[in-house]
Amino acid sequence: MKYSSFVSALTVRFLTKRYIGEYDHQQDSKYKHEVLLDGEPILFEILDTCPKSIDELPGSEIAQWADGLFLVYSITDRESFNYVRRAKQSLQPDIPLTLVGNKADMVHLRQVSPEEGEILAKDFECNFAEVAAAEQVNQVGDVFHELSREVLTHRRRAKHSLLDRMLGSKTAYRVYSRGKSDSALPKD
Template sequence: MSSNSGIKGIRQVRRKKSSLSEVKIVVLGAPGVGKTALTVRFLTKRYIGEYDHQSDSRYKHEIMVDGDPVIFEICDTCTKTTHDLPSADLLTWADGLVLVYSITDRSSFTYLKQVFNHIQEVKGSHSKDKDMPMVILGNKGDMVHLRQVSSEEGEILSKDYDCNFFEVAAADQVTEVADAFHELFREVNATRRKNKTSLLDRVLGTKSGNRVYHRGKSDSSLAKFQ
């Protein structure tokens, strides 16, 4: 009796584990805008101001969003110059993007426009059945005395790119940074639901002879990392 109960309990745990939502996010931005500080602040609530990365860093962590556990896989890119652009493979892997600039560095704001144009080119040459949810973060909001980019400019850019915008300070804000990542996850979920409905419509269209649906290759997945 107790043995059966134990087995049932294990099965319930495994079922709960397998039902966890997962999201893959890539953090992009010019050198020195605070990409890693924002990522670490979100995942651990801690702030570390100085980093010396020579390559992209990848993290995997479970975070509660709207009362439910979500596994976040985050690729924190190591941009060495403003000529560096994300690879097509990385953009294909991602479910969503965090585009970061520093309010104290206008060139980092301009760099985001370059990145966005590159993303559009990649999406055009690598057809996908979904949009790319994004959020724009204007970091270093605590350094307003050095501001080079206004909040209004960030808002206008987000409207042009049809995404959310947050002005934050990784140095002293926890909730605001988390809100930005949470909102991106909600956008990813909304896109997934839309694409699932679109897929169902195409499949049903195929069966009725009205439309033809060609299955594409599934997104490649990165190896698990801690």
């Protein structure tokens, strides 16, 4: 599964279970990582994008490449919250999306309330979580796993939808069903 994430701390925490606070925000990074999810092996391909400036919005090619998308902001930075709103509008993804508020351990510096995150997630029609990449390794993993489950559900629906398009609407075809066995039919 291919994911695009907008903050390295969450990605590194998920991949290595370690927290690293300083990153080179000048380049995008790609990672591959395999995990067991509900007993099935899942290969993550993660494109971790870091905008060079608050005015640089991600291109639509990210939403075309990815199977799922994280939009991450810091609860201690109102500008990052406003940025994810603009980023979502520029991406217009037709893929599963999760809005993540990071730095939930820094409530004394909070600039964005949990309610604002929930409201924005409702506007985006996506899941929402607040996590602390610095402290919550399990919660960070849960966010990735939940988005993976959504991607799998999205794929199943798309596959079913493709079958419907190929075979016509559900009422345009019938499943063969024999009420009685052929041997019970009247003989001519």
